[in-house]
Amino acid sequence: MEKAKKWPEKWQELNPGCMVLRPGSAREYHTGTWRSQRPIFDTNRCIKCGVCYIFCPEGCIHQGADGYFSADLDYCKGCGICAHECWPGAITMVEEG
Amino acid sequence: MSKRIGMEIALAAAEAVALCRPDVVAAYPITPNTHIPEHLSDIVAEGRIDTDFICVESEHSALSACCGASGAGARAFTATSSQGLLYMAEIVPIASSMRLPIVMAIGNRALSGPINIWNDHSDIMSQRDSGWISLFAADGQETVDMMIQAFKIAEHRDVMLPVNINLDGFQLTHVVEPMLLPEQKEVDRFLPPYKPYAALHPDNAVSMGSLGMPDIFNEAMQAKDHALIRSKKVILEVWKEWEQLFGRKYEPIGAYRMNGAEVALLTLGSMGDTAEVAVDEMRSKGVKVGLLKLKLWRPFPTEELIKAVKGLTSLAVIDRAVSFGGANAPVAAEIKAALYDQKERPLITNYIIGLGGRDVVVDDFVKMVEKTIDARKKKPKEAYEIYGVRGS
Numbered sequence: 001m002e003k004a005k006k007w008p009e010k011w012q013e014l015n016p017g018c019m020v021l022r023p024g025s026a027r028e029y030h031t032g033t034w035r036s037q038r039p040i041f042d043t044n045r046c047i048k049c050g051v052c053y054i055f056c057p058e059g060c061i062h063q064g065a066d067g068y069f070s071a072d073l074d075y076c077k078g079c080g081i082c083a084h085e086c087w088p089g090a091i092t093m094v095e096e097g
Numbered sequence: 098m099s100k101r102i103g104m105e106i107a108l109a110a111a112e113a114v115a116l117c118r119p120d121v122v123a124a125y126p127i128t129p130n131t132h133i134p135e136h137l138s139d140i141v142a143e144g145r146i147d148t149d150f151i152c153v154e155s156e157h158s159a160l161s162a163c164c165g166a167s168g169a170g171a172r173a174f175t176a177t178s179s180q181g182l183l184y185m186a187e188i189v190p191i192a193s194s195m196r197l198p199i200v201m202a203i204g205n206r207a208l209s210g211p212i213n214i215w216n217d218h219s220d221i222m223s224q225r226d227s228g229w230i231s232l233f234a235a236d237g238q239e240t241v242d243m244m245i246q247a248f249k250i251a252e253h254r255d256v257m258l259p260v261n262i263n264l265d266g267f268q269l270t271h272v273v274e275p276m277l278l279p280e281q282k283e284v285d286r287f288l289p290p291y292k293p294y295a296a297l298h299p300d301n302a303v304s305m306g307s308l309g310m311p312d313i314f315n316e317a318m319q320a321k322d323h324a325l326i327r328s329k330k331v332i333l334e335v336w337k338e339w340e341q342l343f344g345r346k347y348e349p350i351g352a353y354r355m356n357g358a359e360v361a362l363l364t365l366g367s368m369g370d371t372a373e374v375a376v377d378e379m380r381s382k383g384v385k386v387g388l389l390k391l392k393l394w395r396p397f398p399t400e401e402l403i404k405a406v407k408g409l410t411s412l413a414v415i416d417r418a419v420s421f422g423g424a425n426a427p428v429a430a431e432i433k434a435a436l437y438d439q440k441e442r443p444l445i446t447n448y449i450i451g452l453g454g455r456d457v458v459v460d461d462f463v464k465m466v467e468k469t470i471d472a473r474k475k476k477p478k479e480a481y482e483i484y485g486v487r488g489s
Contacts, residue, residue, distance in 0.1 A: 011316035016257055016324070017196030018317050019295050020304035 031058070035078035037093040043068050045090035052082035052091060099277040099343065106237040107132035107270040109278065110202055110262075113244035115140045115148075116284040117200075120171035120291075123151040123162035127181035128214045129266035130204030134176050156185040160199070164188060167197035168305050170296030172248065175199065178266055179206035179220045186224060192259045193228030194321055195305050198251030198291070199259040201229075202244065205366065205417075206266040207453040215454020216266040218365065218417040221394075222427045228321050230260040230328055231395040235351075235369045237274035239392070240264045242345060245284055249335050252291050256328040263394075265367040267454065279343065287342060329396045349398030350405045351390040354380055358387030360411040360470055361443075365391050365428055368415060368450070368457055375462035386466055391428065399435040406436065409443040413469040415462075416449045416481070425481050446472050447481035461485065 008014055015021055039052075048067045060075040061082060071082070083091040102109065111133050114122075122141070124134035134150075141150040149166075153159045156177050163173040177185060182203060192199050203221055207213040221231065230250060234240040240262065247260040264270060279287075295303045309317050329349070336347035351369075354376050355361065362372050369390040379386045389405050389412075391398075406412055416426030424430060429447035436442040446469045451457045465484065468477075483489075 008313075008316065011319040011323070014313075014316055014320050016294055016320075017194060017305060018307060018309055018313070018320075019196075020307055021295060023302040023304075026307075 030074045032072075032074045032076050035073070035076060036096055037078040037080060038073060038076065038096055039071050039078070039080070039082050040092045040094055041068065041070055042090045042092070045088050047088050047090075049088075051085050051087065055081050055085045057081060099279045099283070101275060102278050103273060103275050104237075105132060105271060105273050106240050106264065106276075107204065108136045109237055109274075109276050110240050110244055110264065111136035111140065112278055113241040114174050114200075114202075115146050116279060116281055117172065117174075117245055117248045117288055118146055118290075119148050119174045121149045121151065121163065121166035121173045122175065123153050123159045123166070123173070124175050124177070125153055125156050125159050125181065127156070127178045128204075129206055129216070129270040130176045130178040130181075130202060132270065133202050133204070137174075156181040157187060160185045160188040160192060160201075163199045163201075164192055164195065164197055167192075167199050167293075168195065168297045170291070170293040170298075172252070172291045173197075173199045174201070176202040176204070178204040179208055179214075182220045182224060183208065186227075189224050189229065190227040191306065193325075194317070196257040196294070196324065197259060198248070198257055200244070200247045200251055201259065201261045203261050203263045204266045204270040205263050213453040214266070216268050216417075217452045217454070218263070218427075219419070219452075221261065221263050222418040222420070224261075225395070225427065228258070228325055229395065230256075230258055230325065230332070231263065231393075232260065233263045233366045233392055233394055234269065235367055235390055235392070237269065237272070237276045238345065239347075240269060241276050241278060242339065242343070242347070245279065245288065246335050246339055246347070248291075249288050250328065250332050253328075253331045253335075254294065256324065256331050257294060258324055258328055263366060268367040277343075283342065287338070325396050329393070329398065332393065332396075347392065349391070349393035349401045351392060352405060353388040353390065355387035355389070355405070357385055359385040359409060360466060361387040361389055361406070361409050361413070362462060362466060363389040363391060363412060363414045363428070363432065365394065365415070365417065368417065371457060371459055372415070372462045375459045375466070378459065379463060379466060384466065397431055397435065402432065402435050403439060406443055411446070411469045411473060412443040413446045413448060413465050415465065416447060417451050419449055419452070419483065429481060444469075444473055446477060448484040449481060450484045452483070455485065
């Protein structure tokens with residue numbers, strides 16, 4: 001896991017108006033650090049329907065070469081929507097740490 | 098050479114804005130500022146300026162459109178009054194936080210209710226802490242001059258903040274006065290085209306107005322406060338340049354007959370001109386009275402205030418808005434806070450006058466000065482008084 005981006009240490013380092021001058025830099029902010037629960041994918045139950053992929057509000061669920069899905073934990077906030085929507089019951093939320 | 102005109106001040110304000118060649122004007126009509134955007138729309142329709150005039154459906158949209166335009170690198174102007182400013186309020190601090198140099202004229206009017214279309218300062222005082230530079234014009238000439246100065250101040254790279262120019266509704270907006278209107282080429286020389294620090298453009302993508310979480314918010318507010326405080330230096334430089342070019346002097350606190358004054362009035366906006374007449378009258382009778390006219394409300398000129406009140410034994414601060422349930426009305430609260438650390442400071446009385454367009458005449462100022470002189474012998478029971486209330 002890539003080291004999470006450090007914010008400016010001092011107020012003087014902020015751009016005027018907190019403007020973001022570098023496009024795409026939001027990906028350096030790992031919102032996955034907010035997570036208190038993580039999704040565990042059970043490939044025995046998964047039917048590769050992609051409902052989790054469609055419903056993930058962060059767009060952080062991806063389909064692997066084997067057709068199974070997984071969450072990018074750098075950005076997964078642990079909201080549990082995927083687990084709630086997964087009708088075959090292949091996703092379980094477990095406590096972090 | 099400036100042209101001498103006799104014109105309604107709102108129309109002259111629009112003429113002054115037109116001289117600044119705004120790219121975008123977005124406004125929604127509300128009494129008493131309406132004539133400013135109305136006249137600007139005429140100027141645009143006549144083809145005198147190359148400006149997009151956006152007829153928005155609300156003040157909220159007016160300032161939102163200005164934010165979008167300014168973010169894209171346009172010079173943007175809007176105007177409003179009273180409830181219109183409140184309807185805009187959601188966007189007001191956003192404009193300053195995003196450091197967008199929008200200029201807004203406020204034809205000051207009482208806030209409802211009861212519903213009232215006439216002048217006081219309760220509208221701008223509600224937006225006092227929004228992070229805008231806030232100027233108060235005392236007459237038509239100051240209105241014209243401040244409109245032009247405002248763009249230069251706002252757009253300066255060390256400032257990048259929105260500016261509001263306050264002109265009293267009706268007392269200024271609807272009054273015809275003689276004024277000097279600068280020539281286009283003079284304004285062009287004073288105010289070069291706007292070069293934004295960054296602008297929204299697909300070729301050079303930037304993000305404005307992003308989320309700021311708790312771990313950055315203190316720093317963001319410190320930066321915003323610092324920008325506003327630091328803007329005073331630029332304001333003073335711009336006023337100096339204006340004086341050199343046009344011969345009219347601007348100071349954060351104007352002084353009128355302050356030499357040897359023991360007691361003084363401090364006013365905001367157009368009431369200063371009436372107070373001048375009162376000061377002349379009292380001076381002719383030997384009263385050592387002077388007048389301070391506050392023109393720069395934000396950033397608040399603490400340093401200048403401390404110098405201005407040196408030697409005064411009493412100061413009557415005249416407010417035109419109530420801070421309901423507060424320790425003082427807005428201006429007096431500010432002045433007391435600014436002077437608290439001074440070893441020697443004048444006794445301060447606070448009168449709230451002219452609410453919702455109530456007439457204020459010369460004699461009222463004379464009486465307030467007399468009451469302030471008496472206050473040294475007998476301290477008033479209350480920290481402020483709504484002056485001239487029937488039944489009290």
